[in-house]
Amino acid sequence: MTKDKQYFGTDGIRGRVGDGVITPEFILKLGWAAGRVFSNGTKGKILIGKDTRISGYMFESALEAGLSAAGCDTLIVGPMPTPAIAYLTRAFHADAGIVISASHNPFYDNGIKFFSENGTKLPDELELAIEAELEKTLTTAESDRLGKAQRIDDAGGRYVEFCKSTSGYLDLEGMKIVLDCAHGATYDVAPKVFRELGAQVISIGTRPDGLNINEEVGSTHPAALQRAVLEQKADLGIAFDGDGDRVLMVDNEGELVDGDELLFILATHLKQQGLLNGDGIVGTLMTNLGLEVALKKEGIDLVRAKVGDRYVMEQLNERDWILGGESSGHLVCKHVTTTGDGIVSALQVLSGLRSADQTLAQAKSGMRKFPQVMINVRMPVKMDVMSLASVADAVTEAERVLGDAGRVLLRPSGTEPVVRVMVEGEDVGLVKRTCNELADQVEEAVSQA
Known part of the structure; x- marks a missing residue:
C-alpha cells in the first residue's frame, strides 16, 4: 500500500x-x-x-x-x-x-x-x-x-526556438492574433514566438508588476481577450494562464473556444494526418458530453480520466496515445512535448487550421457543446455520498430521465467541503431541472447522514 x-x-x-x-x-x-x-x-x-x-x-x-x-x-x-x-x-x-x-x-x-x-x-x-x-x-x-x-x-531564446520547431516552423504570415499573457510567465516569450512565425501580434497582459498576475486577464478571465479580438478585428485570440501551461482561444466573432473544443480540433486534425495513435484521446470526468458525441462521429474514442493533468498523462502513457486534456485548457500534445504547454498547444491548433484552410469558428463547428449545470452541495463532514442509498437511487432516476442524451456526475471537491453535482444533456431546461432536483436530494441525504 x-x-x-x-x-x-x-x-x-x-x-x-x-x-x-x-x-x-x-x-x-x-x-x-x-x-x-x-x-x-x-x-x-x-x-x-x-x-x-x-x-x-x-x-x-x-x-x-x-x-x-x-x-x-x-x-x-x-x-x-x-x-x-x-x-x-x-x-x-x-x-x-x-x-x-x-x-x-x-x-x-x-x-x-x-x-x-x-x-x-x-x-x-x-x-x-x-x-x-x-x-x-x-x-x-x-x-x-x-x-x-x-x-x-539565453533560456528564453532557446524556448522560443523549441516552440517554433514543434509546429514545423508554421507560417502565420497574414494572420492577426491577440495574445493575452495574464501578466504571467509567457509575457515575454509568447509574443516572440508568434511574431517570429510571421503573425501580426497584439499583446495584452504583458506588464507584470508582481501583483497583477491573472488579475482580470488570462485564461481564467477571457472577457478582456474577447473584447480585444473584436476591437482589433483579429482572426483569433489566444489566452494563457499565469504559468503558461493552459490555453483557451477566442474566434473572430469573439466567442470563447474552451479546452474541449480545442481537443476536438486537434483530434480531428491529427486523425486526418494519420498521427492519432489508437484513434483515441483522453479527457476527464468533467469533459463535455458534446465532445464525446462529436468524436464518435469521426471514429475517435474518448477515455475519461480523473480530473487533473496528472491523471490524463497516466492514461496517455498507459494507452500509448498522444493527445489529452481538460476543458480548462490544460492540453497535452505528447507527440511534440512532454507536458501541458499553452504555446505549443496553440501552435498545434493553428497548424490544424492552416492545414484545413479553416477559421477557428469553422473548425469548432463540428462539435456542439451540451448544456452543463453544476451545483455545489456543502458537506458537514467528509463522506462518500454515493454510498448513501437515497443518493444512489436519485442518481439512477436522473440518469433514467436523461437517457442516452445526458450524463450525471457527483464529485467531491479536493479543496472545499462540497460535493459537485453535475448534469449535462441536450435539453437545457431538462438539465437545469434535473440538476436542481438531484442537488436537493443530495443535500437532504447529507444532512440526515
Whole structure:
C-alpha cells in the first residue's frame, strides 16, 4: 500500500504565501531535501524557473540556498512558463527542474512544482522520497562540495526556438492574433514566438508588476481577450494562464473556444494526418458530453480520466496515445512535448487550421457543446455520498430521465467541503431541472447522514 503524501498534491505543493508550508523556511528545506534526492550522492544540477509573482524572488533564493547546502548546483532562468522548465531541464541535462508558481491562482498564492530529468511530472516514489528527507535534520555539505549558482541568460531564446520547431516552423504570415499573457510567465516569450512565425501580434497582459498576475486577464478571465479580438478585428485570440501551461482561444466573432473544443480540433486534425495513435484521446470526468458525441462521429474514442493533468498523462502513457486534456485548457500534445504547454498547444491548433484552410469558428463547428449545470452541495463532514442509498437511487432516476442524451456526475471537491453535482444533456431546461432536483436530494441525504 502506497504511503499517503503529507505535502505534495496532484500538482506539487501550493498555498497562500506565509501560511502553512509556503514559507521561506520550509522552501529552503524543500530545496535541500530535493537536492539530496536528485543528486543521489553525487553533485547534482537543478534548474529553477518561476512565474511573475513578487514572492518568487524570495522562494528562488530559498531554493538556491537549500540546494547549495545539499551540494547541488543550480541553473536559474528567471520568469519562464512552466512547460519551458520541462524543456530546459532536458536541454541542459539537469537532474530535475523546479518551478515556483501557483498557476492560475492570485498573486498571494505560490507553490513549487517539480519535473524529472525527462521533463515529466515526478512519480509518487520520488515525491515520497523528498518528503522522507524533509523529516531529517538539515545538514550542510562540506565547503568544497557546496553547490554553485549560474544564471542562464539565453533560456528564453532557446524556448522560443523549441516552440517554433514543434509546429514545423508554421507560417502565420497574414494572420492577426491577440495574445493575452495574464501578466504571467509567457509575457515575454509568447509574443516572440508568434511574431517570429510571421503573425501580426497584439499583446495584452504583458506588464507584470508582481501583483497583477491573472488579475482580470488570462485564461481564467477571457472577457478582456474577447473584447480585444473584436476591437482589433483579429482572426483569433489566444489566452494563457499565469504559468503558461493552459490555453483557451477566442474566434473572430469573439466567442470563447474552451479546452474541449480545442481537443476536438486537434483530434480531428491529427486523425486526418494519420498521427492519432489508437484513434483515441483522453479527457476527464468533467469533459463535455458534446465532445464525446462529436468524436464518435469521426471514429475517435474518448477515455475519461480523473480530473487533473496528472491523471490524463497516466492514461496517455498507459494507452500509448498522444493527445489529452481538460476543458480548462490544460492540453497535452505528447507527440511534440512532454507536458501541458499553452504555446505549443496553440501552435498545434493553428497548424490544424492552416492545414484545413479553416477559421477557428469553422473548425469548432463540428462539435456542439451540451448544456452543463453544476451545483455545489456543502458537506458537514467528509463522506462518500454515493454510498448513501437515497443518493444512489436519485442518481439512477436522473440518469433514467436523461437517457442516452445526458450524463450525471457527483464529485467531491479536493479543496472545499462540497460535493459537485453535475448534469449535462441536450435539453437545457431538462438539465437545469434535473440538476436542481438531484442537488436537493443530495443535500437532504447529507444532512440526515
